[in-house]
Amino acid sequence: MSLFLLILLLINPSIEKIEIENEKPTLSILVDNSKSVSFFKEDKSVTDFIYKLQNNNALITKFSLNEFSFGRELQILDSLSFLENETNIAKAIIGVNELQKDKIAPIILITDGNQTIGAAYEFLNTKQPIYPIIIGDTTKYVDLKIAQLNVNKYSYIQNKFPVEVILNYEGSETVNTQFSIFSDGKTVYRENVSFSSEKKSATITANLTSTKEGLQYYTASVSNLKNEKNTKNNSKSFSVEVINEQTKVLILSSVLHPDIGALKKSIESNKQRSVAVFMIDDFKGQINDYRLVILNQVNNKFNTIISQLNETNSNYLLISGANTDWNFINKQQLGFIKKAINQTENYGAIFNDSFLTFLQENIGFNNFPPLKDKFGEVLISKEHQTLLYQNINGIQTNQPLLTTFDVNNQKSAVLFGEGIWKWRAASFLNSNSYEDFDKFTGSLVQYLASNKKRDRLEVNANTIYPANSTINISAFYTDKNYQFDARAALEIAITNTATKEVTKIPFSLVNNSYQVEIENLVSGDYSYKVEVLGLNIKSYGRFIITEYQIEEQFTNANVTKLQQLAVKTGGKVYYKNQLADVTKELLENEYFYTVQKSSVKQQNLIDWKWILFFVVALFTAEWFIRKYHGKI
Structure with a gap:
C-alpha cells in the first residue's frame, strides 16, 4: 500500500476545470478637490452628489466603483478638503486611463472645468467615455483681468526697463477703464484703455525708470468694472532688482571669428556695458581699465596678458577652440589642463540643474548646435562649478563644457569650445528673440565682472x-x-x-x-x-x-471645454442637479456590459498532503511490526 501511494503521489493525476468569472465594467469617479470648488461654494453639493453615487444600488450592481480626487496630482479618494492650490484635469484623466487600460471604464468627472496647469484636457485622446458633471456658476459675468505680465528680473540704475501686460475682457458692452503701476504707494505709470465686444484683449507696454538701487516691488492694477464679480484677478505684483554697475569688457583674440561679434552684440544689449575688441598683436592698453577680459583662442602671444591677470587678480573668461595652443595653457598653472591632441571634436551641451554659482535657467542648451574644440580630457585641480557638461555624439560625460572658478577673490570661467555664435542664432530661432541668450551671457558677465568677495x-x-x-x-x-x-x-x-x-x-x-x-x-x-x-x-x-490665488481667478465654470471633452470622448455633459439623468444613461447604455471570462485550471485528483501522511504512517507501522517480530 505504501509503494502504491508513493507511485500515485509521483504520478499526481489531474483534470482540467473550467471556471467562469463575471467582470463588471468599472465606473471611475473623478472629483475636483481644488480651492475653486469652495470658492464657488459647491462643497456640500459635490459631497452630496458623491454620496448618492456611492449608495446607488443599481450602479453598484452594474459597476465596480473606483473613486479618485485630484488637484495637482491624482489621488485615491479618501476625504475631500477642497484646499488644492492647482488643478490638472488632463493629468487626472490620463492617470485613470492608465489604471483602467483594456477595461470598460466610463469616467464621471465632477469639476468646474477650470484648469490652472497641464495640457489642454479638451483635446485628450481616450477610449473611455467621459461624463462631466458641471459645478460652479455657469452664468457669464463681466470680467477684466491681467492675463499675463512679462518683465526682466534685473535692471540697471537710471535705465528704462519694459513691463508688458496683457489684459483680457469678458463682456459685450463697451467699457473704459484705467491701467496703473504702483511702487511704494506712488503711481509710476498710468494709461487709459477701452474694451468692447470686438476688442477683447489689450497689450500694454510700460517703460519704467530704475531710480533706486536694490530690490524694488511693483503692483500692476486695472480699475474694477461696474458689477464685476471677481476683482482679485485685476492686480498682480512683480519685482525688479536694480543694479548700480558700469562694466567695461575687453575681448582679446588671436584669430578673427564670428564668436567675437556675437559676444559683443550680446554683451552690449545691456546699455550699462561696453565692449572693446582687439587682436592680441594690436593691444597696447592696460587690462586694469576693464572689469572683465575675454581671452579667445589663446596661444603663446597671450603670455604677457595672462601674467598681468594673475598679478592683478583680474577676472577673465577663456574660450578655447581649434586654434588654441593647449601646450601653452597647460604650462600657465591656471588650475586646469587639457590633454589635447591635434584633432577636433564637436561637443554638445548638457545643462546642470545643480549649478548654484548664479541663477541660470535652461534656455535649451541641450538642443543647441555643438561647439568645436580639440579632443582631449580636461583635468581641473581647483574648486569649480560646472554649468554645462559635454555631450559627445549623444553620450553624456562628466567633462565640463562651461565651468566657473572663484579662488583667492579671482573669478574666471572657461568655455571649452568655439561656435557660440551658433547658440545665439539657435536661441533666436527657438523664441524669435535674442533675449534668452543675451540674458545668459549677461548673467555670466555680471558674475565675472563683479569684484565682490565670494560668500561661503x-x-x-x-x-x-x-x-x-x-x-x-x-x-x-x-x-x-x-x-x-x-x-x-x-x-x-x-x-x-x-x-x-x-x-x-x-x-x-x-x-x-x-x-x-x-x-x-x-x-x-x-x-x-x-x-x-x-x-x-x-x-x-x-x-x-501675494494675495494672488490662482484658483480664485475664475468667475464661472468652463462649460465650453467640458462640452468639447464630452463630445470628443463619446460622453455627455450633465449638471449637478441631473443625478437621475446621468444614472439612467449609465444603466441603460448597452456599451457598459459585464464581460464573462472563462479560465482553464488544472485541478489535482488527490490531496498530496494526506497521501504523504498515510505513506509515512504505513512505513512507520511496518517498522514497528518488523521490530516487534524481530525482523529488524
Whole structure:
C-alpha cells in the first residue's frame, strides 16, 4: 500500500476545470478637490452628489466603483478638503486611463472645468467615455483681468526697463477703464484703455525708470468694472532688482571669428556695458581699465596678458577652440589642463540643474548646435562649478563644457569650445528673440565682472511667491577652502514684518546643496535669515507672498471645454442637479456590459498532503511490526 501511494503521489493525476468569472465594467469617479470648488461654494453639493453615487444600488450592481480626487496630482479618494492650490484635469484623466487600460471604464468627472496647469484636457485622446458633471456658476459675468505680465528680473540704475501686460475682457458692452503701476504707494505709470465686444484683449507696454538701487516691488492694477464679480484677478505684483554697475569688457583674440561679434552684440544689449575688441598683436592698453577680459583662442602671444591677470587678480573668461595652443595653457598653472591632441571634436551641451554659482535657467542648451574644440580630457585641480557638461555624439560625460572658478577673490570661467555664435542664432530661432541668450551671457558677465568677495553661504530664493504656494529655498555652504561642506547644520528664520512672528525651519541636505520647503505662510512681507548653526555665518533676504490665488481667478465654470471633452470622448455633459439623468444613461447604455471570462485550471485528483501522511504512517507501522517480530 505504501509503494502504491508513493507511485500515485509521483504520478499526481489531474483534470482540467473550467471556471467562469463575471467582470463588471468599472465606473471611475473623478472629483475636483481644488480651492475653486469652495470658492464657488459647491462643497456640500459635490459631497452630496458623491454620496448618492456611492449608495446607488443599481450602479453598484452594474459597476465596480473606483473613486479618485485630484488637484495637482491624482489621488485615491479618501476625504475631500477642497484646499488644492492647482488643478490638472488632463493629468487626472490620463492617470485613470492608465489604471483602467483594456477595461470598460466610463469616467464621471465632477469639476468646474477650470484648469490652472497641464495640457489642454479638451483635446485628450481616450477610449473611455467621459461624463462631466458641471459645478460652479455657469452664468457669464463681466470680467477684466491681467492675463499675463512679462518683465526682466534685473535692471540697471537710471535705465528704462519694459513691463508688458496683457489684459483680457469678458463682456459685450463697451467699457473704459484705467491701467496703473504702483511702487511704494506712488503711481509710476498710468494709461487709459477701452474694451468692447470686438476688442477683447489689450497689450500694454510700460517703460519704467530704475531710480533706486536694490530690490524694488511693483503692483500692476486695472480699475474694477461696474458689477464685476471677481476683482482679485485685476492686480498682480512683480519685482525688479536694480543694479548700480558700469562694466567695461575687453575681448582679446588671436584669430578673427564670428564668436567675437556675437559676444559683443550680446554683451552690449545691456546699455550699462561696453565692449572693446582687439587682436592680441594690436593691444597696447592696460587690462586694469576693464572689469572683465575675454581671452579667445589663446596661444603663446597671450603670455604677457595672462601674467598681468594673475598679478592683478583680474577676472577673465577663456574660450578655447581649434586654434588654441593647449601646450601653452597647460604650462600657465591656471588650475586646469587639457590633454589635447591635434584633432577636433564637436561637443554638445548638457545643462546642470545643480549649478548654484548664479541663477541660470535652461534656455535649451541641450538642443543647441555643438561647439568645436580639440579632443582631449580636461583635468581641473581647483574648486569649480560646472554649468554645462559635454555631450559627445549623444553620450553624456562628466567633462565640463562651461565651468566657473572663484579662488583667492579671482573669478574666471572657461568655455571649452568655439561656435557660440551658433547658440545665439539657435536661441533666436527657438523664441524669435535674442533675449534668452543675451540674458545668459549677461548673467555670466555680471558674475565675472563683479569684484565682490565670494560668500561661503549663498542662498537662492525668489522675491515673490503666490499665496498658498510651496516656497523652495536652496543654500550652498563651503568651508574655508571654498569646498562644499556637507557637515553643517543650516537653519532659516522667517519673520513676518507686520506681525513679527518668527518661523524657524532646518535645511535638509539634498545632493550638493541644502534645501527647505515652506508651506502655509499667509500673504504678506517677510524677511529671512539663513544661519550656519555654531558659526557666525549668516545670509539675509526678503520676499513677498501675494494675495494672488490662482484658483480664485475664475468667475464661472468652463462649460465650453467640458462640452468639447464630452463630445470628443463619446460622453455627455450633465449638471449637478441631473443625478437621475446621468444614472439612467449609465444603466441603460448597452456599451457598459459585464464581460464573462472563462479560465482553464488544472485541478489535482488527490490531496498530496494526506497521501504523504498515510505513506509515512504505513512505513512507520511496518517498522514497528518488523521490530516487534524481530525482523529488524
